[in-house]
Amino acid sequence: MRPFGELEADVMRVLWAAADDGPVTIHTITDALNTEGRNLAYTTVMTVTERLRAKGWLTREKVSRSFRYSALRTADDYSAQLMTEALDSSADRAGALLRFAGRLDAAEAAALRQALDALPGDDAAERPGAGS
Incomplete structure (x- = not known):
């Protein structure tokens, strides 16, 4: 998976932010993007949105004469996929993980520790470095 381009990422941010409100139209997406100081054409946003749908990131439903779009995957799914890739x-997954973990602030490290401890079937005592 290639990372999103700038406009793809912006469209996804609009859809992720609107997730609780339900599917949105291209007009809604365009208006949200243009309030950020842009002047994007409806057709540009429609093209990007359709490309994201073709890539499996969005779904659409027909309502009256227009389509409404919603994200199929969350922002967390996207970030996790990028991190996995x-x-x-x-060449050294463990080394990369250690360098990543070393860059976390205290709250992020605590959240990661808690998430690891909550993994099913995980025995913290068996993990390297546990208890240190």
């Missing part, structure tokens, strides 16, 4: 490209 970065690790897959590393």
